[in-house]
Amino acid sequence: MISQPPLHRLTEFLDLTAPEMDAIIGSAGPPIRVPRGGMLRREGDRVDGIYLLHEGWMGASMLLRDGGRQLVKIHLPGDLLGTPSLCLTTAGETLAALTDSVARLIPLAAFGRLFEEHSRVAACLMLSVQKERLALIDLLASVGRSSAIERCAAMLLDLHDRLEAIGQLHDASFDFPLTQEQVGDLLGLTSVHVNRVLRELGQQGCIARTPRRMTLTDVDALRRLSPYGRRRFVRDPGWIPAASATRDPVPA
Amino acid sequence: MISQPPLHRLTEFLDLTAPEMDAIIGSAGPPIRVPRGGMLRREGDRVDGIYLLHEGWMGASMLLRDGGRQLVKIHLPGDLLGTPSLCLTTAGETLAALTDSVARLIPLAAFGRLFEEHSRVAACLMLSVQKERLALIDLLASVGRSSAIERCAAMLLDLHDRLEAIGQLHDASFDFPLTQEQVGDLLGLTSVHVNRVLRELGQQGCIARTPRRMTLTDVDALRRLSPYGRRRFVRDPGWIPAASATRDPVPA
């Protein structure tokens, strides 16, 4: 028994109507279970749609020619996965399960129909993608222009804030399934150095770690460490027409 | 006398119809001239639309709390500027002219209308944004997981390929208005180190520099140095409906 798909990432900018949400839900295929370590999509696979993540953490990563790996995004439930590859013939990113996960495919055809028939949903998708792009910009700024400890602080806060939004945060404490190597691949560091930095953060009293669990014991100190602040997102942007203006109004 | 806006970034995935292109062109405001060093938009400004760059090079950058600056994108003519801020109340990036530039504002309202009335244009915009996102991913991988020389090679190739697409490349040689500090801000390096690396590339015979001009004397060697290959983009993706299927068909 699979619960309804989490759509908070699509309704965070705008309240969608029931028909609009039904259209989204209806466009998704059956649940796909991916065990920890499994792949939902590999770089080079044919692009057959995008994915909506129901449960679990997944990582989007890119392989480099020298064998290195750049983790591009830690995806949490509700995220849309694989959208960057929409403009490619062959997937540009690997989607790997960091925990046991469940996702659903939204096939290209269904995505196209959604786009054509529900312009407000299309607008929400656009905003969602822009938000992802900003996250990428923040990560880039962090990797390009900050010290290792600042990057770690920013990453922990990012997870903190996003987990809070989906109710998976309890007293600034959350499940933390990432290995130090994965953190390194995300932040442009070695696992060895991640280890030292996390210990340093622990000694400063900013965080407390137990296996697979992370507690931010001094969120304010972490925010001071972080190289950038929190973004303020729009709500009900004026340029998206009100629901009643939607095409094909369904008669009551 | 301002020439027609360059729309190659919007038609590279799909041929648009004349009415669709007219709608885009019609949505843009009057040309805005920005002298080298001037700002089109500052971080924190109110978001009133996006911009279409006609002429010149512009940089999108983000300021860090410690005073550092991350250059996020070097924009060339035809690019859409400022789209990441669509989901923010207040601009998240500064748009600064790297050369004398000309841009046009597409106001939010016009953008919304475009989205609502021309779903194929909306789809093209989505693909365009995804392409930008991939560029950001590539940059991130480069900054996070490659040496300084590899990053420089990748940046030079990126400019090479994009300038080629707009006919501003002559025998692997192009106008290069970036200061070494700006390159450093883009690649996560200091200007001092950029200088050394560029000299190294020169000594290896990969590039030749004269003031404000760059020549790639060994493109293949640079491609071997670059941490990633070229992307292959879709053309006429099946999920976007054919032009005749567009709503509001204009009677002949």
Place this chain on the structure above:
DNA sequence: CGTGCATTTGAGAAGAATCAATGCCCGTGG
């Protein structure tokens, strides 16, 4: 009770930053 993965720790090396000075080009104003 091995086995395999992840974390932890140490020592040394390397890449890039920092600090500091110099030179060059070019526009400005005396």
Place this chain on the structure above:
DNA sequence: CCACGGGCATTGATTCTTCTCAAATGCACG
């Protein structure tokens, strides 16, 4: 015409962050 100043490029010397290599430890799991 020339002195001056600002921005940018270049170079050297030194420091420091982070990587690399290596090994030990701990822990989960069959």
